[in-house]
Amino acid sequence: MKSRPNWPAGIFALVWLAIVVGPLLYLVTVSLRTRAEYLGKSVWEMPDALSLDNYVTVLTGGFGQYLLNNVIVTVATVAIVVLVTVPAAYAVVRNTSQFVQRGFTLLLMGLAIPAQATIIPVYLMITRMQLYDTLTAIILPTAAFALPVAMLVLVNSLRDVPRELYEAQAIDGAGPMRVLVSLVLPLARPAIMTVVVYTALNAWNGFLFPLVLTQSESSRVLTLGLWDFQGQFGTNVPALLAAVTLSVLPIFVVYLIGRRFLLSGLTAGFGK
Amino acid sequence: MSSQRPSAWYAVPAFAFFALFAALPMLLVIYLSFTAWDGLGTPTLNGGENWSRLLDDAEARASVWRTLVLMVVSWLVQTPIALLIGVWAAGKQRSRAVLSSIFFLPLLLSTAAIALLWQALLEPNFGAFVGGPLFLGDPDIALYTVVLVISWQFIPFHTLLYQGAARAVPPSLYEAATIDGASRVSKFRHITLPQLRYTIVTSSVLMLVGSLTTFDTVLILTNGGPGTATRILPLHMYITGFSGFEMGYASAIAVVLVVLGTALSLAVMRWSGFRQMSSQQEGS
Numbered sequence: 001m002k003s004r005p006n007w008p009a010g011i012f013a014l015v016w017l018a019i020v021v022g023p024l025l026y027l028v029t030v031s032l033r034t035r036a037e038y039l040g041k042s043v044w045e046m047p048d049a050l051s052l053d054n055y056v057t058v059l060t061g062g063f064g065q066y067l068l069n070n071v072i073v074t075v076a077t078v079a080i081v082v083l084v085t086v087p088a089a090y091a092v093v094r095n096t097s098q099f100v101q102r103g104f105t106l107l108l109m110g111l112a113i114p115a116q117a118t119i120i121p122v123y124l125m126i127t128r129m130q131l132y133d134t135l136t137a138i139i140l141p142t143a144a145f146a147l148p149v150a151m152l153v154l155v156n157s158l159r160d161v162p163r164e165l166y167e168a169q170a171i172d173g174a175g176p177m178r179v180l181v182s183l184v185l186p187l188a189r190p191a192i193m194t195v196v197v198y199t200a201l202n203a204w205n206g207f208l209f210p211l212v213l214t215q216s217e218s219s220r221v222l223t224l225g226l227w228d229f230q231g232q233f234g235t236n237v238p239a240l241l242a243a244v245t246l247s248v249l250p251i252f253v254v255y256l257i258g259r260r261f262l263l264s265g266l267t268a269g270f271g272k
Numbered sequence: 273m274s275s276q277r278p279s280a281w282y283a284v285p286a287f288a289f290f291a292l293f294a295a296l297p298m299l300l301v302i303y304l305s306f307t308a309w310d311g312l313g314t315p316t317l318n319g320g321e322n323w324s325r326l327l328d329d330a331e332a333r334a335s336v337w338r339t340l341v342l343m344v345v346s347w348l349v350q351t352p353i354a355l356l357i358g359v360w361a362a363g364k365q366r367s368r369a370v371l372s373s374i375f376f377l378p379l380l381l382s383t384a385a386i387a388l389l390w391q392a393l394l395e396p397n398f399g400a401f402v403g404g405p406l407f408l409g410d411p412d413i414a415l416y417t418v419v420l421v422i423s424w425q426f427i428p429f430h431t432l433l434y435q436g437a438a439r440a441v442p443p444s445l446y447e448a449a450t451i452d453g454a455s456r457v458s459k460f461r462h463i464t465l466p467q468l469r470y471t472i473v474t475s476s477v478l479m480l481v482g483s484l485t486t487f488d489t490v491l492i493l494t495n496g497g498p499g500t501a502t503r504i505l506p507l508h509m510y511i512t513g514f515s516g517f518e519m520g521y522a523s524a525i526a527v528v529l530v531v532l533g534t535a536l537s538l539a540v541m542r543w544s545g546f547r548q549m550s551s552q553q554e555g556s
Binding site for chain 1: 311
């Protein structure tokens with residue numbers, strides 16, 4: 001019915017496409033240039049040849065360790081968040097006690113806490129707990145700051161479950177633990193996926209907590225590693241951009257496989 | 273049988289974890305703002321010294337001003353683009369679906385990756401604009417260059433919000449307007465914009481709070497320079513605390529950040545209403 005093409009909007013969208021894609025093209029193409037080509041030729045000129053040397057440089061320069069650290073931090077953060085929020089969300093929906101409801105309200109107020117403002121006390125606590133410069137130091141606050149959004153998403157999804165389903169389970173004599181496993185978990189699966197994606201992206205791309213809570217190479221995560229490459233490679237910008245490209249690759253693969261989940265995780269709690 | 277309902281214990285791990293690593297730091301930062309602490313020894317109370325110093329600190333005042341400029345300009349740049357592209361991307365056409373999947377690509381990059389990419393791109397000798405402006409090296413435009421990078425990073429996120437909201441507008445509204453002979457512009461003004469008002473509020477506050485707490489982008493791009501041209505409030509706090517080792521004074525700056533952030537977030541609760549946030553549907 002409304003098939004008349006909207007030319008001004010289409011042109012605007014194409015301009016925006018160029019703005020989005022331009023820098024990404026720059027990222028990938030420069031990462032495939034040799035250093036000599038980068039220094040000798042404008043990026044607007046075609047290179048003589050493409051080379052994967054930069055990727056070799058990066059992969060032999062500590063990248064593997066950073067990647068591994070990133071995976072550990074991400075997996076552990078997601079595991080903690082899912083393990084504590086799923087039962088808690090179930091309790092918020094089915095337990096009407098003051099403690100649970102007040103606690104939930106307080107937790108939602110955490111949505112307003114900027115993590116940036118807490119780095120000094122978090123640093124104090126982590127050093128006092130003798131955890132400074134460990135991966136655990138990154139995991140604990142990263143997980144804690146993911147809790148408000150995770151709870152919001154899970155509670156909203158469980159509130160949509162008809163009360164009759166819980167009651168039917170109760171008539172069958174199922175205890176709360178069985179209800180959690182056989183009813184809550186399956187019904188909350190899309191919401192749990194959203195929480196997993198949201199938490200994983202935050203942990204994967206986190207910068208602030210690793211910056212102030214770790215120091216040595218053995219506990220360095222990817223984002224900090226990239227920043228460190230900048231100093232290490234100096235003017236070897238192609239190698240730096242190869243490292244940046246490699247750091248994006250895992251998430252790009254996830255995007256190709258499950259775009260819908262990734263996007264819903266990104267707007268967790270605020271999307272419509 | 274009351275045992276069929278989950279006991280409060282189910283919620284305790286989540287609450288305790290949050291209390292320890294998010295709520296306690298919030299209280300601690302207020303306490304620390306009344307202490308002198310170099311980051312190594314023990315914090316010692318020094319009364320309101322940090323606070324009276326903050327009132328007289330010209331650099332802090334300047335960084336608050338820069339933060340406000342960053343917030344306002346970012347909002348002015350991001351909102352119209354995200355709104356228009358989001359509404360456009362909500363269309364069912366195949367071409368729009370394909371293009372919007374490309375529009376979302378910047379969302380996959382970490383802040384560190386984006387900052388390093390743009391730094392290389394804008395590098396004056398070997399970047400993409402050799403002979404152009406100095407961008408990050410020019411004190412007069414460095415802050416606006418930061419806005420550019422932040423906008424490139426976050427417009428896709430807000431586009432995503434608007435796309436979702438625009439898809440939820442009942443098609444019948446547009447059909448009725450079409451029958452009445454309404455133009456495209458007037459449909460946008462009289463149907464789309466009013467229908468998106470909650471999303472505009474939510475997106476705006478996320479944008480404002482996001483700009484207020486911008487940190488890693490600026491740290492990597494300019495480290496506050498040239499001079500102090502891009503030293504915004506969170507960076508001022510970080511440099512004061514972790515480079516200047518004045519953790520007590522930095523905590524006072526952090527409290528200012530929290531107060532500003534909370535005021536903005538309360539505004540979102542007020543304008544958009546909690547109902548709006550809790551009645552969202554998954555996956556639409």
